[in-house]
Amino acid sequence: MNKIEEIKILLDPIAKISSIEIxxxxxxxxxxxxxxxxxxxxxxxxxxxxxxxISNVFGVILDESNVLKNSYxxxxxxxxxxxxVLKKKESFKRFIGSVVRIQTFELINNQRNFLGKLLDxxxxxxxxxxxxxxxxxIKFLNIxxxxxxxxxxx
Numbered sequence: 001m002n003k004i005e006e007i008k009i010l011l012d013p014i015a016k017i018s019s020i021e022i023x024x025x026x027x028x029x030x031x032x033x034x035x036x037x038x039x040x041x042x043x044x045x046x047x048x049x050x051x052x053x054i055s056n057v058f059g060v061i062l063d064e065s066n067v068l069k070n071s072y073x074x075x076x077x078x079x080x081x082x083x084x085v086l087k088k089k090e091s092f093k094r095f096i097g098s099v100v101r102i103q104t105f106e107l108i109n110n111q112r113n114f115l116g117k118l119l120d121x122x123x124x125x126x127x128x129x130x131x132x133x134x135x136x137x138i139k140f141l142n143i144x145x146x147x148x149x150x151x152x153x154x
Contacts, residue, residue, distance in 0.1 A: 003027050006067045007036070011058055015040065020054060023080045024087060027073075034073040036062070039080040046079040086146040092121040095148055102128065102138060103145040109133045115149065 001009075004025045015022050019042055026037040040046055040054055055077040062068055062075065086092055086100065095118055102114045116130040124140040 003067065007038075007062070010061060010065055010067055011038070014057060014061060015054075018054065018057070019043070020046075020050070023091070024085050034068075034071055035076060036068070036073050037076045037078070039078055039085070041080055041084070051077045051079070082148070082150040084148050086148065089121065089124070089140060092118065092126055092140075092146075096121060099149045100128065101147055101149050102126075102143060104138060104142045105144045106142050108136060108138060108142075112144075114138070 004027055007025055007027070008022060012022060021041045022038060023041050024037075024039040026035075028035055028037070038054075038058065040050070042050065055075060058077065059075050084091075086095060098118055099116065100114075100118045104112045104114070106112075108114075111132060114128055114130045114132075114136060116128045116136075119127040119129055119135065121127075121140075126138050126140065128136050128138065130136045
């Protein structure tokens with residue numbers, strides 16, 4: 001199990017109690033300093049106050065746990081933003097009707113990058129109306145990277 005999975009397992013129950021969804025976790029070293037970025041969301045959107053409150057709660061839990069022991073790190077809590085990352089099956093279902101950008105591990109119709117309206121998500125497969133190839137089916141396990149796109153002209 002890697003650090004990100006350990007952090008997620010530790011913090012998910014607290015997030016659920018707080019009616020917060022952990023959208024993404026990044027643990028990266030930048031300029032010699034470890035940064036733990038946690039992107040959160042909730043129905044109606046996340047406020048600065050939500051980020052501050054969750055930062056305080058998560059900070060205490062992380063400091064008391066052994067997950068990041070002997071590590072100096074900076075904790076950053078923020079909303080996923082308008083072009084939010086899509087990782088969970090539930091997120092794909094939630095954003096049906098939105099324009100998405102998807103990168104796949106394997107080629108589909110000689111392409112790996114797709115942009116278009118997310119039409120459906122069923123049986124671990126999504127359908128997208130891609131600007132290049134029309135309606136394309138993509139298996140969930142074939143998705144390398146995906147995000148909602150708000151700055152589009154489709």
